Amino acid sequence: MTSAYINRIATAVPPHKVHGAFVEFAVQMLKDDRMRTLFQRMSARSGIDDRYSGLSVVQPPPQGVVDAYDFYLGDGFPSTAKRMKMFERFAPTLLRSALDKLALTAEEKAGIRHVLVTCCTGLYAPGLDFEAIDYLGLSPSVERTMIGFMGCYAAINALKQARHIVRSEPGDSVLIINLELCTLHFQETQNLNEVLSFLVFGDGCSVSLISGKEEGFALDSFHALQVDGTRDLITWNVRDLGFDMLLSGRVPGEIGKALREHGHILTGGDAIDLWAVHPGGRSVLDAVEEGLDLSSSVLASSRSILKRFGNMSSATVMFVLEELMKSAKAGQSGCAMSFGPGLTAETMRFHVV
The missing domain is CATH 3.40.47.10 (Thiolase/Chalcone synthase)
Known part of the structure; x- marks a missing residue:
């Protein structure tokens, strides 16, 4: 295929x-x-x-x-x-x-x-x-x-x-x-x-x-993880004076807990060379590092995007992938990850061709 x-x-x-x-x-x-x-x-x-x-x-x-x-x-x-x-x-x-x-x-x-x-x-x-x-x-x-x-x-x-x-x-x-x-x-x-x-x-x-052109990042697989009991932690509703957001302070802790319990499913247990984690905030990136037991340098691209642009919702993880694409080497494996309402983690495994 x-x-x-x-x-x-x-x-x-x-x-x-x-x-x-x-x-x-x-x-x-x-x-x-x-x-x-x-x-x-x-x-x-x-x-x-x-x-x-x-x-x-x-x-x-x-x-x-x-x-x-x-x-x-x-x-x-x-x-x-x-x-x-x-x-x-x-x-x-x-x-x-x-x-x-x-x-x-x-x-x-x-x-x-x-x-x-x-x-x-x-x-x-x-x-x-x-x-x-x-x-x-x-x-x-x-x-x-x-x-x-x-x-x-x-x-x-x-x-x-x-x-x-x-x-x-x-x-x-x-x-x-x-x-x-x-x-x-x-x-x-x-x-x-x-x-x-x-x-x-x-x-x-x-x-x-x-x-289908063999160039860039190959999209290998996807996995969604919904965290039980967290439906009310991120909400986004249209109201009379704009769109109202609720972003609970519990989000980073729940992300870290979920990744500690289920991170092996998201990564397939494989070693990952490139991490494109959505920088929802500094505490979110800290929680991912802790939950997946990553070294502090692994999320450098995500932290760089957060520092230079903040959180741009759906566009942000693509900014991180663009940053990684500049220096990625053939054969490297990667994992992209974003978080949002649900509370849900959407992940994508990829490799460099």
Whole structure:
């Protein structure tokens, strides 16, 4: 049976750095002195230097640029409708930037018969699948699939579907788009856990080409692990003032416990050369290291992505895979892993060809 391969990955982020400004803003927003002190201490230990947004925090913003302070404070915190208008404005530009970096040849474009999109931070139709088809000049008969509202592990599920497609249609190539604008969903709150959730999320987009061509990373197998008794630890709901997230502080501990008990199933008991772990936060990566008994250097790529970009939901693990692809050597084995609602770990075994 034909195998499927990630031939190439390209990534992009919006132009505006917002992490430092958010920390300052959140400190001002929190009224309780004790909460403020705790937030400052935990933000300093977050492992994040930069996050990016389509919203500008430069005062005054350049002409034509959306001012984050006006967006969130001009008339109070914005409605879901206003946030979705910004998604429709920012998302196509970010997508085109990533597609330009993927640099598809005319032959590669002609071979793309499927477009898969993952996103949990914005919705409109015709959507990003049509944006990509029009921008690249793909055939109007290309098959389109939206993998929506699955959170941070959606990219693994998209790769799983791409593998099924290529194995059943060996001549077809698949374009995967993972695009998230997490910073559009900042909420006004005095709940420290909620503020800490907003601390880690940024905007980003990854695009990748998957085909039967023996180049890049071969997609070997997939495994999903649902952790019992954790359904309420990560939730993501559409409300009147945007999308509301709950990210419990229990998540890292439950991840570590599950990996200690079931890690051998996820890895097949094999030695792994390359680890592409979704950097949901510094404590999540610490929990993976402890749960799988990994050395501190193994997750260097994941920590680097967290430091430079934060958590970009579904796009983030693809940023890590792109980083690994730059120096991977033929024959190396790898494991990609993302976490999200359920609480679920989605994993993918791969090797370098």
